[in-house]
Amino acid sequence: MAKGKVRRRARKILGEEPVALVWCEIHKPIPAPPKDVHRAAGKGRLKSRHHWLWYVGAVVFFFVVVPMILLDGLGRRLDQRLSGRSRDGQTGQPSPPDTQRSGRGRSHGRDRGQDPANGVFDGDWNLTAGRLLLRWYGYSPSPKRLVMLTRDRICVAASPRRRLSPTKADDFRTVTEFTLDQARIDGEAGQPRGYATFRLAFADGSWLELGRLGEPEDADHFLRTVSG
Numbered sequence: 545m546a547k548g549k550v551r552r553r554a555r556k557i558l559g560e561e562p563v564a565l566v567w568c569e570i571h572k573p574i575p576a577p578p579k580d581v582h583r584a585a586g587k588g589r590l591k592s593r594h595h596w597l598w599y600v601g602a603v604v605f606f607f608v609v610v611p612m613i614l615l616d617g618l619g620r621r622l623d624q625r626l627s628g629r630s631r632d633g634q635t636g637q638p639s640p641p642d643t644q645r646s647g648r649g650r651s652h653g654r655d656r657g658q659d660p661a662n663g664v665f666d667g668d669w670n671l672t673a674g675r676l677l678l679r680w681y682g683y684s685p686s687p688k689r690l691v692m693l694t695r696d697r698i699c700v701a702a703s704p705r706r707r708l709s710p711t712k713a714d715d716f717r718t719v720t721e722f723t724l725d726q727a728r729i730d731g732e733a734g735q736p737r738g739y740a741t742f743r744l745a746f747a748d749g750s751w752l753e754l755g756r757l758g759e760p761e762d763a764d765h766f767l768r769t770v771s772g
Contacts, residue, residue: 571755
């Protein structure tokens with residue numbers, strides 16, 4: 545369960561004991577909003593800010609690892625092509641095209657095109673969930689948010705720090721909250737740990753899906769509470 549300092553901080557900012565709480569994130573990339581909508585909302589960040597070590601790793605990956613992979617793949621492809629020509633020359637018949645693979649690629653492309661919101665939210669940037677997404681990383685550079693339930697509210701809190709420990713954070717603050725007639729939590733108990741998600745559903749019909757739930761005991765208790 546959440547450490548004492550997390551619960552003490554939650555009690556302090558809520559003014560009461562939370563019924564349930566859990567650290568979570570938007571577990572998929574936020575889709576790109578229309579440019580006019582993004583501009584009207586202040587052109588806020590749509591990605592979390594990475595630690596400087598992440599950028600060092602990215603540079604090493606692209607300038608060292610990627611060239612090695614490409615060279616290795618090029619060598620393998622050349623070997624396969626040479627061996628394929630040798631076999632074709634022996635049989636006198638051309639190799640058939642891989643129609644099954646190309647069909648799968650087209651189908652996958654269609655599936656992706658059918659969901660421009662990528663399962664993150666309902667897709668309407670003008671409703672509550674969309675407006676919340678546009679401000680998500682303006683509240684904090686960290687992707688982690690603490691969702692806290694009380695008897696009559698759903699509160700979302702964030703820490704101003706880029707990196708934090710969910711078990712020790714004690715500087716988070718409420719960034720937005722909703723009464724129970726404005727929003728509800730839709731979630732199922734018993735989901736596989738590490739893959740569990742829940743939806744923050746709003747009265748206007750919009751919804752936002754959250755995952756990467758922190759602290760397994762908190763996640764289990766949170767989902768049991770909302771599913772009961």
